[in-house]
Structures are given as structure tokens and as C-alpha cells.
Amino acid sequence: MKLYQAAVEEVARALYIRALKQLPDDIKHGLDRLTHKERDAGAQRVLGTLVRNIQVAEETRNLLCQDTGLPIYNVIIGRDVEFDGTVIKAAITTGCRRATQEHPLRSSVVHPITRQNNHTSTGRHVPVIHFDFNETVERVRIEMIPKGSGSENGSWLRMCLPSEGVDAIKTFVIDRVLEAGGKVCPPTIVGVGIGGTSDLCMHLAKVAATRALGSRCEDEEGAQLEAKLSEAVNLLGIGPQGLGGDATAFAVHVETAATHITLNPVAVNIQCHSARRASAILSPDGIEFGF
């Protein structure tokens, strides 16, 4: 199949708005699960407000949260796809800008030094666009994540020593969740990157933080660790909005990469309760929107 510029631009535009307005089912179910388990009355009220907001956003076709985020697009190219990467990047950027100007949306993007906002949600290297490949199916999947800043400010990297082992990783995660408190809009998904280089480790944390609830780390060691960490963070009692309670996190997600004999990096990136994402699959059969 051939990937056309116009189709990608339109999908990029639609995905940004869709992501801001509709929460994926896995997150809604996750909220139901947390509400069912919550023992603190105040936390129950906060969780009830989160559920009510989702209903209001759907009824009024409004954004779930005012934070339109830093736009991220993940493009997964399947087999037998003919495309021009430079053209696709430009089409995504144009789609992102059009969503901002046509809806209209708040542009949350500024120049890092002048702090100037050009009101397009775009700028140098923004939207963030990642390409990856999947050889099994003839299709292209585009995922859009509007990453909010309250949770993105909950980002940390530590280059632990190999001699500190996995205990340093576990301790780092617990301490960062404590440090984040209510600032990151809990209940959260805590993304943890382990291994790789410093930049890959941070990227893995973002991949983990934006994974669907119920998904499992493909590395069995990572899967076991994320299960333990998920239990542990919810012993802290930070609770929804940092006001106390059981529901500190939906889950901790771990992603791993092989690393150097002298490295032991760990990164944390947090996703807020409004864990927004949207995706579209472009195939020879047409375009199908989902999460």
C-alpha cells in the first residue's frame, strides 16, 4: 500500500482532537477498579469527580482536560508500505497545527528559551514523532499522545551503579512517586525504563507510561518487577490528587533494554489519570480509528 500525505495529515488532525476528548476504555475500567477498591471517603469523592468529568466531556463534546499537552505521534509502519518519511513528518506536523487552529485548541508549545508561543502546537522537533516498524501486517498505525505537563514534570533519570543492583531501581521508583505526590494528578500510570543508554532509558519510561492498562511488559523479568512495584506504590497512601487514599496509581509499567556492563540506568515518567491517547490504522481497507 502507499501512504498518502493528505490521508496522514487528516488522521493527524483528527487524532489530536479525538485523544483530547475520549478516554480509552482501559482507563475507564481502571478507574472503576480503583473506585471499587478505595477505602477512603475523600478519595472516593475525588474518583467520583473524575468519572463525572468523563461523562460531562462526552455529553458536551468537550476536552477532558484543558492541558492540550506536548503532542507526540508514534508511527508504526507495517510491511509492503510505500512512503516518504520526510513527507509523512510534514503531514503530521500540518495536521497537528490544523487541529490547533481549526478546533481551536490551546497551544501549549513554546520556544524553550524565548518562551514564545506561536499558537500552532508545533515548533522545532515538535510534534515529537517516532517511527517504528512492524513486519507482520500491511498497514500503518499512528498513535497520538497529548502529554500533559503536570505529569511530564514527573520525569527523572538516575544512572545507578551495577553494584546497587535492582534494589536501587525499586527504591528510586518508590522515592520518585513520593516526591511527585499530588503534583502529577494521581491516580497515575508510573512508567519505568530500565537499561539502555540514558536517552533510551528515558524513552522506555515514556513508552511504559503510555501503554494501555492491562498490557504486560514483554520481558518476563520486567513483567515480574512491574507487578511487584504496582503493589508497592499503592501502599504509600498518597491517593487521588495527593489528598490521601489507596488509589495512588493504576499501575506501574516497566520497559527494559539491554545495557552496558558498567551501566544500571533507571528512568521514571508519569502519566496522569487523564491518560489520553488515540490511534488510527491505515490499511488497504481504509482508515479505522481506535485507541
Add this chain to the structure above:
Amino acid sequence: MAHVELTTPMTEAQVRALRTGDTVSLSGSLFGIRDATLIHLFDRGRETRFDLAGHAVIHTAPNVRRVPRSSDYPAGYAPICVGTTTSTRMERFTQPLMTRCGVRVIIGKGGLLSGSLNAFSDLGGVYLAIVGGTAALETTWIEAIEDVDLDDLNPESLWRFRVRNFGPLLVAMDSHGDSLYEQVRCDAAAQRDAALASMGIRT
């Protein structure tokens, strides 16, 4: 644990009567303010024509649509989605907001720190917590954008909203030295060892 309905502007006595755990609904004017607005007001010497004395500010930068000015849209802006950002980044501006502008109430999410708690005690102020990330709901509590100043900073302008029954908001920090965030922080820190022990780490 009382529920209090307040109309802005408010007196020091009204604000000092609030205790953590109480809930508040606000009616009247509400001022939207955040990072860039505060930096320009207090670091770069900008002035505002708005009188904030006795008023409430909310940490926000809204999604808006430009529309022709009318009685419904006196500022030429229609609100699309107005929600609240994390307050903690703006901790250092609490004291100047209160001393220089006379602000009595800060509305936000995520909480403020000890400097703000001291300012609330000394000067008579409170922090009201809104549930972060619930902007669709919050927008239904806003009647209009009445006015805007420092609009070259858009969307981080100084907004004046007209609100009715805005809330319920939780009194999370009061003028008596109490902070729900600080309580939770201390309780959570005390749980650190248990969380680590659950993963086989002895501290």
C-alpha cells in the same frame, strides 16, 4: 466539615473562618493566572489594571475561542475548556500575590508548600483544591470571560471569569497552619519502608 458559599471579593474574617476539610463554592469574579503571568507581574515589573484585593485566583490557562465582543462575550473570548494546572510550580508567588495584590484565595491542584502556608497564616489566606484533570466539568461552572489583561501572554493572560457556584472546592490549606498535602506527605513518607519491604528491601 462545613460547606460555605462565598461571593468575591472576600474579607479576611471570611477566609480565616475556613478550616481544612471544609468545602467552598464561589460566585462572582475569579481571576485566571499562571506561570508566565506571574513571572511578568513579579519578575518583570508588569502592572495589571485589575484590582485583585480580596479576590480568588485560579491557576489556569484556558482553551478559548475569539468571538465578536457582545454582552455575552464582553472580552471577545468564549471559553471552550477551562481547567486547572499544578500549583506547586508557582509556590514562590503566593507571598507577593497576597502582599502586593491583596489576594485572599488561591485555587489549584497539587498543593503549595510551607512558604505559602506561612503566608496564609500571616496574612489570612487559603488554598482551595479543585480536582485536577476535570476541566470539562469545571468549564460548566464558568458563566463568561468578563475581561482579560496582559493578553500578549495568551493563553497565559490574566483572565477575569464570571462564575456561579464554582465548586465544591476543598479547603486543603488554611490560615491556621494546616495543610492536607503536608499531612499526606508525612503519612506517605512513613509508609516508605513498608513499600520497600514488600519488595524484599530492608532499610
